[in-house]
Structure formats: C-alpha cells, structure tokens
Amino acid sequence: MKVGDIGNYHIERVTLQGEGVARPEGKVMFIPACLPGEDVQAKVTQVKKNYSRGELLKVVTPAKGRVDAPCPVFGVCGGCQLQMMDYPLQLSVKEEGVKDALHRLGRIKDAPVGPALGTDHPWRYRNRVQMHLQRRSAGSLGMGYYRYNSRELIEHDDCPLLPKSFPPVLKAVRSLIQDIDREGELPFRHLVLKRANPSEEIMLIFVLAEWRSQYHSKIKSLACQLIDKEKKLVSVYININQKEEGEVLGREYPLYFGKERLEEQMAGGLRLQIGPASFLQVNPRQTEELYRLTAEACALTGLETVIDAYCGVGSISLFLAKQCKKVVGVEEVEMAVEDARQNAALNGIENAEFLAGTVEDILPAYLKDGNPVNVVVLDPPRKGCHERVLDAIVDARPSRIVYVSCDPASLARDTSRLVERGWQIEQAIPVDMFPQTGHVETVCLLSK
Numbered sequence: 490m491k492v493g494d495i496g497n498y499h500i501e502r503v504t505l506q507g508e509g510v511a512r513p514e515g516k517v518m519f520i521p522a523c524l525p526g527e528d529v530q531a532k533v534t535q536v537k538k539n540y541s542r543g544e545l546l547k548v549v550t551p552a553k554g555r556v557d558a559p560c561p562v563f564g565v566c567g568g569c570q571l572q573m574m575d576y577p578l579q580l581s582v583k584e585e586g587v588k589d590a591l592h593r594l595g596r597i598k599d600a601p602v603g604p605a606l607g608t609d610h611p612w613r614y615r616n617r618v619q620m621h622l623q624r625r626s627a628g629s630l631g632m633g634y635y636r637y638n639s640r641e642l643i644e645h646d647d648c649p650l651l652p653k654s655f656p657p658v659l660k661a662v663r664s665l666i667q668d669i670d671r672e673g674e675l676p677f678r679h680l681v682l683k684r685a686n687p688s689e690e691i692m693l694i695f696v697l698a699e700w701r702s703q704y705h706s707k708i709k710s711l712a713c714q715l716i717d718k719e720k721k722l723v724s725v726y727i728n729i730n731q732k733e734e735g736e737v738l739g740r741e742y743p744l745y746f747g748k749e750r751l752e753e754q755m756a757g758g759l760r761l762q763i764g765p766a767s768f769l770q771v772n773p774r775q776t777e778e779l780y781r782l783t784a785e786a787c788a789l790t791g792l793e794t795v796i797d798a799y800c801g802v803g804s805i806s807l808f809l810a811k812q813c814k815k816v817v818g819v820e821e822v823e824m825a826v827e828d829a830r831q832n833a834a835l836n837g838i839e840n841a842e843f844l845a846g847t848v849e850d851i852l853p854a855y856l857k858d859g860n861p862v863n864v865v866v867l868d869p870p871r872k873g874c875h876e877r878v879l880d881a882i883v884d885a886r887p888s889r890i891v892y893v894s895c896d897p898a899s900l901a902r903d904t905s906r907l908v909e910r911g912w913q914i915e916q917a918i919p920v921d922m923f924p925q926t927g928h929v930e931t932v933c934l935l936s937k
C-alpha cells in the first residue's frame with residue numbers, strides 16, 4: 490500500500506473521532522466520515538508502520554443510519570465528528586467508545602456499560618462558545634472555529650449547535666469591532682460567550698494578547714454599545730492571555746462592564762452564580778440528567794460526608810448537600826471557589842465547605858488529617874486525575890467512588906488503577922452531553 494493508492498474498504502467500526510476503521514492487509518486503516526458496516530472507496534493519504542489513513546472518495550454501500558450532515562462546514566470545521574450519523578447511531582457509537590476504552594485501554598473486561606442516555610434536543614444545545622479572532626487586514630476581522638488539528642480559521646455564521654441568540658451577538662461584535670477599531674490596534678485573540686438558563690442572559694469575554702491603558706476608551710465604547718444594542722447581553726469582560734497556544738482564557742481579568750455574574754437556575758430550584766473564570770457544563774438539559782445519575786450513584790442516606798473533587802462553582806456539591814450530612818468541594822480556580830461559597834449562601838445551604846487549590850495538593854493532606862469521607866465524587870477535566878488523588882482516596886476507604894468523566898481514555902486509565910487496588914466498576918452510564926460531536930460524558934460507580 491502506498492500514498493495515492495485508491496481502493497475499496499469495508500468499515501468494521503467507528504472511533505469517537507468519527508473515523509471508520511478498516512483492516513486492509515491485516516493492518517488498521519482510518520477513514521473519516523464512515524459508518525460501521527459500510528463499503529467505501531478511499532484514497533490512501535498516509536502510510537505508517539502500524540496503520541494508514543485514507544480520504545473518503547465514495548460510499549459504495551451506505552449503512553443504515555447515514556444522513557446528510559446539515560452543517561455546510563462539517564468535515565472541515567474541527568467541532569463536530571458525527572453529523573453524518575442519525576442520532577440513535579451516534580448514541581450506539583458513544584456506548585461502544587466507552588466500552589472499548591474500558592476494555593482495551595483500561596483492560597477491564599467485564600465493566601457493565603450503557604446504554605447511552607440521549608437527549609430530545611440534539612441541536613442548538615450549547616450555552617457556551619469559544620470563537621477565534623484573526624485580523625485579515627486593518628479593516629477586516631475573521632471570526633470562527635479552527636479546522637481540525639490546525640489554526641486555520643473556518644468562518645461560519647450559524648453553527649447549528651449554538652442557541653439562536655448567539656449568531657446575532659457574534660455578528661454585532663464583528664461589525665462593531667470593525668467600526669471602532671479600524672486600524673486594528675486592539676490585539677484580539679478569541680471571544681467567549683456564555684448563556685444562563687432560563688433567563689438567557691449572555692456574558693461576553695474578549696480575550697486580548699496584552700493590556701495597555703490606551704485600549705480602555707475603545708474597549709469601553711465597544712462594550713457599552715454592545716450591551717445597549719443586544720438586550721440579552723448583560724456582561725462584558727476583558728481577559729488577557731499572552732500565550733498563543735493552549736487554553737483560550739488567561740488568568741487576568743482587568744476590566745468588566747455590566748453584571749459581574751450570570752445566574753443559572755436548575756430544575757430543582759438550585760441557583761448558581763457563574764463568574765467569567767468558572768466552569769459551567771455546556772448542555773443545561775443534559776446536566777440535569779448527569780447530576781441526577783450522579784446523585785443516584787451516590788445513594789446518600791443523609792448521614793454521609795461527601796467529597797466533590799473538581800467542583801467548579803459547587804454545582805454537584807450543592808445538588809447533593811440536602812441528601813448528606815456534609816459536602817466538601819475542592820477546586821483550583823479561586824474565582825470559581827468564591828462563586829461556590831456565594832452559591833451555598835444564595836441557596837441557604839450550610840453543610841457545604843469549599844477548599845481552593847488543586848485536588849492533588851488539597852485532598853491527600855485533607856484525608857491524611859483524618860477527616861472522614863464516605864462518598865467521593867470525581868469530575869476532573871479531560872486529562873483525568875493525578876495518581877496522588879487516586880492513592881489518597883484508596884487509603885481513605887470511602888464506600889463509593891462516583892467518577893464523572895468527560896474523556897473515556899482518562900476514565901479507563903484512572904479506573905484501571907482503582908480496579909488494580911481492589912475496586913470494582915458497578916456501572917458506567919454514558920451521557921450524551923455533546924450530540925453531533927465525538928465527546929461523551931460517563932457516570933461511573935465504583936465500590937469495593
């Protein structure tokens with residue numbers, strides 16, 4: 490096989506990245522945008538020792554579940570991977586993706602997984618978006634997502650995952666920046682929109698490469714005109730991020746206009762104040778399901794002490810507080826911890842305590858001091874938990890660990906460490922928080 494060869498291939502399965510897997514000559518070949526069971530024609534684009542890659546030329550025999558992707562930039566934009574599948578097939582691919590990670594990466598053969606919990610609203614579900622800004626010339630500003638694995642800007646006015654209220658705000662931002670900053674003086678890098686439910690109020694965060702006092706008047710004019718024009722836009726923040734690569738948001742927030750925080754209200758009546766640096770789950774409907782499953786897995790009787798590690802603004806802690814004796818949240822972003830403390834007060838919750846710092850620093854010391862723990866909830870970012878965290882939890886001997894994961898690979902790695910130490914996966918339920926994309930959340934209950 491060599492680059493440029495054209496051949497017909499049978500797709501055995503699909504990865505969470507939306508790539509079909511074929512096995513020509515016994516070696517793995519990845520071909521994007523294929524469905525399991527399809528016969529396709531593809532051109533070889535890369536040949537490595539253990540695998541190759543191809544470009545899909547034609548679907549020869551389409552499989553059940555193939556649909557036309559509605560978004561015109563699907564396949565080019567890096568945001569979605571599964572739009573060419575109908576929704577039931579997406580759910581089964583996610584369930585298989587979690588099983589495969591636990592079985593193959595975690596070497597946990599008998600983990601009971603699934604079925605994946607879907608949603609009635611697989612479009613326009615996101616309450617947060619990050620857009621990248623690039624100056625094309627002094628008078629013209631590009632705004633969009635990046636192409637997969639690249640920094641090339643893919644411009645598209647109406648991403649079908651965003652709520653209807655976002656595109657008008659994005660258009661107004663672009664046109665006002667072009668009016669107010671004709672010379673291209675302001676070093677914009679990105680912007681972030683966050684939307685609260687059910688008020689639908691929006692916070693806008695402009696990310697700049699640096700801050701200089703002479704930017705103040707232009708920024709003020711931009712923010713005030715935007716807040717005046719877009720009625721749902723109630724808060725504008727400036728964030729400074731000097732790094733070109735990596736995280737979109739930097740640590741400094743030198744300025745804001747309008748409201749300091751948004752307020753999210755959950756179905757059970759829980760109110761959450763959200764600042765600009767605080768994490769908020771992106772799919773509010775499915776978040777309710779995620780937290781309901783988390784609470785079910787915790788099986789609290791009112792007598793337990795719960796640790797909520799990686800707690801953000803305290804959402805899971807406060808969701809569980811009424812069902813347990815005490816909950817202790819740990820979070821590294823100080824602004825989020827301030828939000829969490831305010832949120833406890835706002836909801837009249839007195840049995841929740843929040844500690845600021847990394848879980849790997851705080852939790853081992855906290856548990857070593859002999860503080861009691863019955864149930865541990867872990868909801869780490871994609872990279873998963875530090876080994877120190879898992880060791881400290883094992884030594885503290887809680888009765889349950891509920892691992893809420895947004896990455897099947899790190900879930901597999903971390904749970905396999907726990908399984909090696911005598912823990913057992915009781916159940917792992919994938920929750921589809923991110924329809925059309927290859928991302929999947931999993932609520933995994935472990936006991937000993």
Ligand SMILES: C[S@@+](CC[C@H](N)C(=O)[O-])C[C@H]1O[C@@H](n2cnc3c(N)ncnc32)[C@H](O)[C@@H]1O
Nearest residue numbers: 768799800801804820821822847848868869870
């Ligand atoms: C997936 S979010 C979960 C937040 C929260 N449980 C929720 O449902 O909204 C992960 C959180 O962990 C925080 N975080 C990331 N790494 C951390 C670390 N090493 N120690 C403590 N917190 C961390 C992030 O700031 C973020 O708030």
